[in-house]
Amino acid sequence: MDGTIVDSEPYWMRAETELVESFGGVWSHDDGMLLVGAGLWGSASILQGRGVNLDAESIVQTLTSRVQELLQEFGAPWRPGALDMLTELKAASIPLALVTSSVERMARQIADLVGFAAFDVIVAGDMVEFSKPHPEAYLTAAALLGVDSERCMAVEDSVPGIAAAVASGAVVLGVPHMVDLPASAHYDLWPTLSGRTLDGFTDLFSARRGPGALALTLPDSE
Structure with missing residues (x-):
């Protein structure tokens, strides 16, 4: 879905950046690229390593809710074809x-x-x-x-x-x-x-x- 049907990866990267920064950390574009295609629960452990003081389930649900908000606000950027x-x-x-x-x-x-x-x-x-x-x-x-x-x-x-x-x-x-x-x-x-x-x-x-x-x-x- 993400990256094949919709170009939602920028939304995920924005959500990840906001979450890490809310805990005083730094999250770069290269950091976000590490999570492309990865499972959300595995990604959560990486975010925890960058200072996000939440359990994995909370991280997954927080990121998902933020991406859904961005999809609702800006629409689904469909991939070509x-x-x-x-x-x-x-x-x-x-x-x-x-x-x-x-x-x-x-x-x-x-x-x-x-x-x-x-x-x-x-x-x-x-x-x-x-x-x-x-x-x-x-x-x-x-x-x-x-x-x-x-x-x-x-x-x-x-x-x-x-x-x-x-x-x-x-x-x-x-x-x-x-x-x-x-x-x-x-x-x-x-x-x-x-x-x-x-x-x-x-x-x-x-x-x-x-x-x-x-x-x-x-x-x-x-």
């Missing part, structure tokens, strides 16, 4: 899951801002035991969609997110934003979703899974 791709996937009746390290209440806020019921399933950071790079969230999403994770395709923008998606067995597409993503045989990279279409997704999936793979992904009723 993200809404168009969601619209095309939905029109093609392809089941969609939103898998995020953010908490459920924020994920549902973003899902509502899309303007239509884009997601069949939401799996947020407070709905699983292990954060990315652990694959639990992606495996849970596939199970809730009723498909094997190897029949899924994941789109990610961070190193921990890609690691989680690859470990789940999904076909993985990296679209870098705040951090560079190294080239790898385990996933494909696009510089942006802008101008991309469903055909590009299906071609990538077929290339990874081989001829006839798409026929296997059709619902049983079809």
Whole structure:
């Protein structure tokens, strides 16, 4: 979600800076970059190390509430091509899951801002035991969609997110934003979703899974 569908990382960095400074500390842009794609509870321990005298749960909830306020005030800064791709996937009746390290209440806020019921399933950071790079969230999403994770395709923008998606067995597409993503045989990279279409997704999936793979992904009723 953050960095793939919406460019919310600047909101998170602002919230982190405000929180650290409220305890007399200093938080830089480079500090914020360390948390991109990381689980919120793991990030909380880093913030505690910078002087934030709150328990991890309080840090997570405080940051989330502040980011939600910024989303409400300034709107959702959609990533290029993200809404168009969601619209095309939905029109093609392809089941969609939103898998995020953010908490459920924020994920549902973003899902509502899309303007239509884009997601069949939401799996947020407070709905699983292990954060990315652990694959639990992606495996849970596939199970809730009723498909094997190897029949899924994941789109990610961070190193921990890609690691989680690859470990789940999904076909993985990296679209870098705040951090560079190294080239790898385990996933494909696009510089942006802008101008991309469903055909590009299906071609990538077929290339990874081989001829006839798409026929296997059709619902049983079809």
